[in-house]
Amino acid sequence: MVRVLAKTPVADGVVAVTLAAADGRRLPDWTPGAHVDLTFGNGLTRQYSLCGDRWDPRAYRLGVLLEPAGRGGSAYVHGELQPGHQVQLGGPRNNFPLVPADSYLFVAGGIGITPLLPMIAQADLLGADWRLLYGGRHRGSMAFLDELAAHGDRVLVRPQDEVGLLDLAGFLGAPRPGVRVYGCGPAPLLAALEGACADWPARTLRTERFAGADVLAPVRTTPFVVELHRSGRTVTVDPGISVLEAVAAAGVDVLSSCRQGTCGTCETVVLAGTPDHRDALLDDEDRAAGDCMYPCVSRARSDRLVLDL
Numbered sequence: 001m002v003r004v005l006a007k008t009p010v011a012d013g014v015v016a017v018t019l020a021a022a023d024g025r026r027l028p029d030w031t032p033g034a035h036v037d038l039t040f041g042n043g044l045t046r047q048y049s050l051c052g053d054r055w056d057p058r059a060y061r062l063g064v065l066l067e068p069a070g071r072g073g074s075a076y077v078h079g080e081l082q083p084g085h086q087v088q089l090g091g092p093r094n095n096f097p098l099v100p101a102d103s104y105l106f107v108a109g110g111i112g113i114t115p116l117l118p119m120i121a122q123a124d125l126l127g128a129d130w131r132l133l134y135g136g137r138h139r140g141s142m143a144f145l146d147e148l149a150a151h152g153d154r155v156l157v158r159p160q161d162e163v164g165l166l167d168l169a170g171f172l173g174a175p176r177p178g179v180r181v182y183g184c185g186p187a188p189l190l191a192a193l194e195g196a197c198a199d200w201p202a203r204t205l206r207t208e209r210f211a212g213a214d215v216l217a218p219v220r221t222t223p224f225v226v227e228l229h230r231s232g233r234t235v236t237v238d239p240g241i242s243v244l245e246a247v248a249a250a251g252v253d254v255l256s257s258c259r260q261g262t263c264g265t266c267e268t269v270v271l272a273g274t275p276d277h278r279d280a281l282l283d284d285e286d287r288a289a290g291d292c293m294y295p296c297v298s299r300a301r302s303d304r305l306v307l308d309l
């Protein structure tokens with residue numbers, strides 16, 4: 001359990017929430033790009049990127065955008081959650097790690113700045129060359145500008161009402177090796193970033209999405225069979241139910257959280273068969289390897305899948 005130490009407005013519609021261990025002990029270590037799962041008193045579980053000082057073992061900081069059309073997590077944090085409340089903690093877990101590179105280009109859209117803040121601190125600490133392109137609807141909606149100001153002209157602040165859409169091509173420059181591009185923000189920005197990085201060396205770009213990516217229809221419209229190798233069971237997955245649900249109905253529980261293919265909690269090893277990947281986590285190489293899947297959203301291309309469950 002963690003306890004809310006503080007909740008502070010940091011931009012229009014954004015609060016920073018500071019958490020400490022409920023028993024006063026140190027919190028689990030984490031690395032830049034990590035997120036935690038919080039389960040609130042009303043039973044909702046949501047994922048939030050850690051955006052504080054990774055070297056402070058006593059406090060986690062999150063940034064939470066109020067999303068009126070969301071599924072209720074942000075409304076709860078903004079409206080109900082108060083200092084002193086206790087919240088169940090899962091993780092930290094990192095699906096968006098900062099890999100070694102000579103040079104980093106960070107692209108943030110709105111609240112997508114949160115996982116990038118600790119990456120920037122790390123890149124700075126390591127003396128790496130880095131720059132940040134940070135867009136938002138308007139300046140007042142962009143959180144943590146005060147902290148970023150200390151980095152001078154490494155940070156390009158580009159509110160949409162002042163300058164329009166982000167000039168990704170101009171920021172990235174010509175494709176070159178040795179650079180890692182990290183992007184976090186709304187789906188249209190990430191799609192534009194993927195297009196802008198199409199001619200860059202493989203694995204240059206890493207992105208993190210906050211909501212499930214728009215995915216195509218499943219490859220199959222017919223049932224398929226899933227064999228659960230360790231428990232010795234076999235289940236049929238009909239169209240309209242997820243592999244996770246089918247497996248749970250057979251009495252095998254897989255830990256899950258977001259159920260949108262974004263948090264990584266339900267990662268499952270694939271022993272045979274070909275998954276139809278529908279998550280927002282794996283990159284093209286991981287997908288081609290086909291040895292793990294997220295059964296909350298991913299399905300099968302083949303008639304049969306064998307999972308290590």
Ligand code: FES
Binds near residue numbers: 297
């Ligand atoms: S439960 Fe989050 S990826 Fe499956």
